[in-house]
Amino acid sequence: MVGGSSWRAAVAEMREAVRALLSVLEPEQVRELRAGPGRLDAPGLREWTYLPGPRPGLSTEGLGVRQREAVDALLAAAHSAPGAELARGAIEVERYRRARAGATGADRYWVRLLGDPDGDGPWGWRMNGHHLAVHVVITAAGMRVTPHFVGAEPARLPDGPQAGRRLLGAEEDSARTLVTDLDAGRRAKALFSAAPPDDILTRTDPFADPDLLPAGLPHGDMTPGQQRSLESLVRRYFDRAPAAYAEECWSDTVAGGLHALSFSWAGGLAPGDRHYYCVRAPDFLIEYDNTQDDGNHAHSVWRHVRHDWGADLLRAHYTDEHG
Known part of the structure; x- marks a missing residue:
């Protein structure tokens, strides 16, 4: 089970980051940040979206420099260094999209603190907005960071100082390398449709299926080389x-058996x-x-x-609490 002592340094960093955020917020902003039910397993906390629009919590739009x-x-504390760069990148690409569309104002994301990071009970936080959804839950037994969503519109920046930037380029290229390396028989098994779906298939379902x-x-x-490509993609x-x-x-994943992994592709194989x-x-x-x-x-x-x-983690915590 994921959740050994190795995650504690990341949790400590997040706890300090929450304290630092609370220290620079006004009382009303703290109330907005703490919007939410008492228990982290409340059904409403599984409602999420990666579309534009307001969310519960503290909006980043009106924050000062120190607060932002x-x-x-x-x-950053919820990610590795590359993961933090990816999350920041989603915000930067969204900033580009909004400017290109003529939108004014600061970044529009919402941060929500759930539970007490200084208490003994479960706690967590999330940051949501267009093309970014980060969800963190922590108990004494471990931490969790999914669902984790990153998007980019446009996928390739056409102009400006970062022209040509592809935020998710490595995710795309790694998978394309795998599918184009398949021989005809294997590729026929991996390709499930000539026309790709319009979006991810699980959308914003509350339960991953x-x-x-x-x-x-x-x-x-x-083949062994293709297996390594798939493993590298998962690890990314x-x-x-x-x-x-x-x-x-x-x-x-390794303990559960890599044989349980499978890879599927739909749509064209050429870049673009x-x-x-x-x-x-x-x-x-x-x-x-x-x-x-x-x-x-x-x-x-x-x-x-x-x-x-x-x-x-929450099921185990609340069961033990009332057991």
Whole structure:
């Protein structure tokens, strides 16, 4: 089970980041930050979206410089260094999109603190907005960081100082390398549709269900090189999280058997073609699509069947509390 002592340094960093944020907020802002029910397993806390629009919590739109720096530090604490860069990148690309559309005003994301980080009970926080959804739950037994969603619109910046930037380029290229390396027989098993879906298949479902995804090409039916490519792709998503936690997620995957992994692709194979892929496993799923705006609008998500929203940790905590 993910949740050994190796995650504690990341939790300590997040706890300090929360304290720093609270120290620079006004009382009304603290009330907005703490919006939410008392228990972290309340059904309403599984409601989420990666579309534009307001969320419960503290809006970043009206924050001062020090306050925004504190939010940025908290966001970074929930990630590895590359993961933090990816999360910041989602905000930067959204900033570009809004400016190109003529929108005014600061970044529009919402931060929500749940529970007491200085208490003995479960606590967590989340940051949500267009194309970014980060969810963290912590108990004495472990931490969880899924659902984790990052998107980019446009997928490739066409102009400006960062012209050509592809926020999710490595996620796309790694999967394309795998699918184009498949021989005809294996590729036929991996390709489930010539036309890709318009979005990730799990959308904003409150519960992650791998059965929504195609069966795909199993890890065991791949060549050793293709297997390594699939494993590297999975690790790229896990590595968004703090390093020790990501390593535990990977150890759990290996212990469960890499044969349980499968890979599927839909759409074109050439760069610029509209496409979709997913990785399916008994305990987690990964989805990526670049289909909207004629293949220049990317979504990516990592979800866990039992761990999403810290469900397993919360169930154990509340059972013990009332046992």
